Amino acid sequence: xxxxxxxxxxxxxxxxxxxxxxxxxxxxxxxxxxxxxxxxxxxxxxxxxxxxxxxxxxxxxxxxxxxxxxxxxxxxxxxxxxxxxxxxxxxxxxxxxxxxxxxxxxxxxxxxxxxxxxxxxxxxxxxxxxxxxxxxxxxxxxxxxxxxxxx
Amino acid sequence: xxxxxxxxxxxxxxxxxxxxxxxxxxxxxxxxxxxxxxxxxxxxxxxxxxxxxxxxxxxxxxxxxxxxxxxxxxxxxx
Numbered sequence: 001x002x003x004x005x006x007x008x009x010x011x012x013x014x015x016x017x018x019x020x021x022x023x024x025x026x027x028x029x030x031x032x033x034x035x036x037x038x039x040x041x042x043x044x045x046x047x048x049x050x051x052x053x054x055x056x057x058x059x060x061x062x063x064x065x066x067x068x069x070x071x072x073x074x075x076x077x078x079x080x081x082x083x084x085x086x087x088x089x090x091x092x093x094x095x096x097x098x099x100x101x102x103x104x105x106x107x108x109x110x111x112x113x114x115x116x117x118x119x120x121x122x123x124x125x126x127x128x129x130x131x132x133x134x135x136x137x138x139x140x141x142x143x144x145x146x147x148x149x150x151x
Numbered sequence: 152x153x154x155x156x157x158x159x160x161x162x163x164x165x166x167x168x169x170x171x172x173x174x175x176x177x178x179x180x181x182x183x184x185x186x187x188x189x190x191x192x193x194x195x196x197x198x199x200x201x202x203x204x205x206x207x208x209x210x211x212x213x214x215x216x217x218x219x220x221x222x223x224x225x226x227x228x229x
Contacts, residue, residue, distance in 0.1 A: 002183040002184070002185050004183070005185070084181065084182035084183050084186050085182065085186070085197070085198055085201060086182070086183075086185075086186040086189060086195055087183070087186075145185070147194070
């Protein structure tokens with residue numbers, strides 16, 4: 001399995017874990033009531049900040065860790081791991097597809113804001129669609145990896 | 152997904168020069184084995200640079216290794 005394919009599957013795993021933890025933490029552990037009140041924006045901002053930093057740290061650590069481990073096992077150095085032109089094309093195309101999902105989320109959140117929804121829900125629409133966009137990107141990558149990649 | 156109109160004889164060339172494996176060819180041209188598999192199966196059209204590199208490995212011209220067959224792609228679609 002190439003590092004690109006492996007990192008794609010790893011990223012699907014980390015995305016599901018990170019966003020599941022976030023939503024369970026926000027809705028089950030803290031509860032919607034925690035974000036009510038005058039400092040609503042500060043609290044939701046902190047929650048999203050923690051999600052972003054912890055999520056990146058988790059994903060980067062896991063993906064780089066596994067890649068380094070595989071490279072060492074194969075007797076290669078990190079710069080010898082090949083990400084070729086097809087991998088890059090798959091990356092660009094799946095990024096392009098996921099961008100539409102993210103834009104849909106942003107437009108929906110703007111609509112929600114215009115309708116007077118609370119910032120908590122507006123921000124969480126963005127987070128939800130960010131998760132969807134990530135999964136769409138990774139799903140598209142898996143599709144292109146397995147089905148070929150016509151220019 | 153339909154096959155692409157660019158066909159190739161990479162598999163035949165690999166065997167002609169001593170049963171070179173896809174992995175060996177991939178290492179020589181600097182791509183992954185999966186990319187060589189995709190090219191051989193007409194699921195991916197390589198860039199010109201990669202096409203030249205592959206042809207160079209076989210000491211052949213690009214035209215010898217790759218053929219443009221637009222009708223082949225259409226047949227697959229119908």
